[in-house]
Amino acid sequence: MDFKSVPRRAYTSGPTPIEYLENLSKLLNGPDIFIKRDDYLGLAGGGNKTRKLEFLLADALKNKSDTIITCGAVQSNHCRLTLSAAKKEKIDCHLVLEERVPNSYSPTATGNNLLYSVLDADSKTVVPGGSDMIKEMEKVAKKVEAEGKKPYIIPMGGSNEIGALGYAACAEEINLQLKEDQIDIDYIITPTGSSGTHAGLLLGMGESSRSIPIIGISVNNQTKAQEEKIFKLLEQTSEYLNIENRIEKSAVKVLDDYIGLGYSLPSDGMIEAVKLLAQSEGILLDPVYTGKTMHGLIDLIRSAYFKTDDKVLFMHTGGSPALFNYGSLFQ
Structure with a gap:
């Protein structure tokens, strides 16, 4: 995918790392869990x-x-x-x-x-x-x-057709890293809310030779509404870039089981997930997006959604500064 014709600023020095979560993978008895550290992106506090x-x-x-x-x-x-x-x-x-x-x-x-x-x-x-x-x-x-x-x-x-380009470019970055490190990822798990990250990843992966299924864990909308929202943005972004080979609607997959009582409202599963990753890997999540998404990943693993020899990439979209406004939940 050619982004040279699109104006772009640079706020991060180099690609963000992909790390293997050995402790968490063992704790949950597989699959192998990797994490894309977009909490390391530039600007104040980082994030997608x-x-x-x-x-x-x-x-x-x-x-x-x-x-x-x-x-x-x-x-x-x-x-x-x-x-x-x-x-x-x-x-x-x-x-x-x-x-x-x-x-x-x-x-x-x-x-x-x-x-x-x-x-x-x-x-x-x-x-x-x-x-x-x-x-x-x-x-x-x-x-x-x-x-x-x-x-x-x-x-x-x-999350419009311009902003979504950020994660179309990120998909290319991920594919290059996986090729260099010789890692075959079976699934990508991402938070999905305003839909730009999810739509961008789908577009970027769809344009590559290594198309990896992407599962979005919704933090606000029910499955049907969120899938429609993502697909609409996916189409708009494809049109913006003059891409002829469109992604099929069936590629858009969203699970809405982990929203809890609503957007930004805490859940027991989110609290467990935030604590589990912090205490096993020393990585902070946030209570609104990545905490609920990690809850979804943990629950899917426990319910045998994945095979034990699968490799799953978790998108850490940042947001940990918000954690400090939820202090009473973790003390």
């Missing part, structure tokens, strides 16, 4: 949004925008990293935060909320859960335009 922002910020700069407006939940990793990228590019950044759980926002909260202040967001607008986030961002854009600025709106999670 960095890959998307390399393309999104480049597009904003190409359009001569001097202000970024984006949105997310009140503990949004995407908002943290978008703000960080804007600071690096020396442009303004305004955040619109959705209070998905009523009365859950506190201006003195820790985790990502603290980092919004450390990074000095130009503004934070908190809106009720279920708000039309595009319209809310457009309201901020009008205020910014009245001040003589040129805003650039980045959607939730950076």
Whole structure:
């Protein structure tokens, strides 16, 4: 896949590592579990949004925008990293935060909320859960335009046809690493929420000679709705890149068994998964995305979904700063 014609910034030095989780694999009696450490990506605190922002910020700069407006939940990793990228590019950044759980926002909260202040967001607008986030961002854009600025709106999670390019490129990176290390991966397990990571991986793997099945563990939507969302973005990204050989809809696979009571709401399985990986491998997950995704992987292993000689790659999409706002769950 040729990305040379698409503007791109560089926020990470080199590929993120793929590590073998020997202790966890033995603890769960197989399969062999590997982890793609995208928590090591650049910008403040790392995480998967960095890959998307390399393309999104480049597009904003190409359009001569001097202000970024984006949105997310009140503990949004995407908002943290978008703000960080804007600071690096020396442009303004305004955040619109959705209070998905009523009365859950506190201006003195820790985790990502603290980092919004450390990074000095130009503004934070908190809106009720279920708000039309595009319209809310457009309201901020009008205020910014009245001040003589040129805003650039980045959607939730950076998940549009430009942001998804980050994980199409990541799929190429993974395939190169697996070839160099002579590892044959049977499945990739990824969190799936705003859908850019999942759609990008599917596109990148579909364009390669080593197409690996990808299982998304949903953190918010039910299976059918999430699969439709991913496939729509997959089609839009394919069209953006003028790719003729389209990925079949049957390649989009999502499991919704691990959402629990809802997005960002803790579950016993998530707490166990976060503790298990930390105490066996010294790696931190987050309570919203990777914690629930690891819960899904652990449960699938325990229910014999995989063969014991399979090799599974877990996508660590970052987000550990949010962990510090859930301290009471782990003490």
